[in-house]
Each structure stands twice: as structure tokens, then as C-alpha cells.
Amino acid sequence: MKRTLLLVLYMMSIAPMTLVAQSDKGRSGVIIGEVPPPELNVTDNVVHVRHAIVGSKLEIFTIVGNRVHLIEMKTTDEFYPLNLPKGIYIFKLENTVRKFIIR
Numbered sequence: 565m566k567r568t569l570l571l572v573l574y575m576m577s578i579a580p581m582t583l584v585a586q587s588d589k590g591r592s593g594v595i596i597g598e599v600p601p602p603e604l605n606v607t608d609n610v611v612h613v614r615h616a617i618v619g620s621k622l623e624i625f626t627i628v629g630n631r632v633h634l635i636e637m638k639t640t641d642e643f644y645p646l647n648l649p650k651g652i653y654i655f656k657l658e659n660t661v662r663k664f665i666i667r
Contacts, residue, residue, distance in 0.1 A: 602657045606664040609646045616640050616657060625654040 603614040604622075613622060616637040624633035624646070632653070635644050648666045655662045 602660045604655050604657060604660065604662045604664075606646070606655075606666070609648060609666060611635075611644050611646055611655065612642075613637065613644065613657065614641050616642075620658050622655065622657045624648070625656070627652040627654065 600615045602616045602620075603612075605612045611622070616622075616639075618637055618640060620637045622633070622635040622637065622644070623631055624635075625631050632648065633646065637657075646666070650666055652663065652665050655664060
């Protein structure tokens with residue numbers, strides 16, 4: 565079940581998001597721009613988040629599914645120290661899900 569959920573979350577994360585402006589009646593839309601998906605990189609127990617929506621939440625889970633961290637995004641591009649023990653972790657931000665190994 566968890567493996568299927570992770571696969572679905574991964575598939576959602578690779579699809580680009582498109583912003584659409586709608587008229588008052590909601591009948592037609594005009595594409596106003598593409599929003600790049602969030603990028604996550606982990607180096608030396610510090611996560612670098614790019615293209616995040618301010619106010620969104622970065623969730624960090626152990627490989628067995630226990631949530632160990634919840635970080636609210638204050639800016640769209642920021643570094644956050646983690647202080648996690650060695651292990652494999654799943655990072656979820658908006659529709660982006662990534663697996664990282666902390667050594």
C-alpha cells in the first residue's frame with residue numbers, strides 16, 4: 565500500500581504545473597505561465613529547497629513512514645539544517661517526493 569502511494573506521489577511530482585487564469589464565468593482559461601516544481605537537494609544534513617511556495621510544508625519521513633520533521637517554507641529558496649541520524653528518508657514538498665540517504 566505504501567509503495568503504491570509513493571509511486572503515485574512520484575508520478576504527480578514529475579508533471580509540470582500550469583497556472584490558468586479563468587474568466588468570471590469559468591468557461592475558458594488563459595495560460596499565464598508555468599510554475600517549476602520544487603527542487604530538493606540534501607548535502608551534509610542540510611536541505612536546499614528551491615521554487616517552493618511560501619507557506620507550504622516540507623515533510624520528512626523515515627523509510628517506514630514515520631514523520632520526523634515538518635518545516636514550513638518561509639521563502640522560495642532557502643537552506644534548512646536537518647540534524648537527522650544516518651538513514652534513508654522520504655522528503656515531500658507539495659507534489660514533489662524525493663528519497664535521500666543521510667550518511
